[in-house]
Amino acid sequence: MAIPTSSSTQQKGVVITVPILVLSVSVAAIFLFFLLSSLSTCTCPPSAGNGAVPSAAAVSYHGGSDGEKISTTKDDIEWVRDQIYSNGLHMQDNVLRKGINPRTRAQQLQDLRQYKGISHYEAPEADNHTALPCPGELLVEEHHSNYGEPWAGGRDVFEFLAEASNLTPNSRVLEIGCGTLRVGLHFIRYLSREHFHCLERDELSLMAALRYELPSQGLLHKRPMIVRGEDMEFSKFGSNVAYDLIYASAVFLHMPDKLVWVGLERLASKLKPYDGRIFVSHNIKFCSRLGGDECTKRLMSLGLEYIGKQTHDSLLFNHYEIWFGFRRSKA
């Protein structure tokens, strides 16, 4: 059966049969599908700190092997802005009202001590009903104010580093000086079990990480390897490990230059050749204090090279972090 086109009523009519019409529509649909999918997968490199929020397309290739997207996209921002407005909240004139029972951290801690939490158990049983009794200071999250930045900045650091190193869940990551896991938590959540390592010297930070953050975030099953130490001694992490990313967030500036170099010397061979990245925040005075040429030579002798500086804007506050990148110069 032939379906006449509009022109078939004219003298020189064209007759198109049903199978031909179906075939043409299918070909057009397939063509359109490939056109749209090629537009939405961009393999552009990550942009360096221009303040722009990456588009969904620009970050899609950073997703892990399971396709999970890491970075906040324009769509995400638009969505949450819509939520804020549609719930009658206002972006600029936020006056944060206090809740029903406003408490400072100090008052919460006082309450915890005075009322022993809100225990319904009477002594002597009162303390025996929890598997991981946690110090009150940690329960009121005092450690979220331990270091200079807002706690939320940890997510910014994660997003930047994950993209800059093309992280996948299967990557292996070492953090030097992970503190209370402000940044590390995001890596641990994203990475496969046992793939996050950290060397940290501070006892209180380790307490916060192990006794509060990991259990309260439901991340114990990820078995991160967190080792106490201050001598840049990494042997406990194993001799065959090859890291995709090694980073020090706000750490090297607090260390003697000599110790930083000891660490780099020990870690150079543990970084995956060429694709692996070392990122150091704030400054690299351990390097610049030697003088530019001297530093380059020293890095070269370790098989490392400096690949440049990037900045990264915070999502929630007006702030940017500076990151200095290094990679292996020889296998």
Ligand SMILES: C[S@@+](CC[C@H](N)C(=O)[O-])C[C@H]1O[C@@H](n2cnc3c(N)ncnc32)[C@H](O)[C@@H]1O
């Ligand atoms: C400013 S805090 C940053 C913590 C974490 N990286 C962050 O961004 O939230 C610096 C951390 O480096 C740790 N640190 C300093 N010197 C260290 C060393 N020699 N070995 C291991 N950790 C060290 C400190 O204990 C502290 O937890």
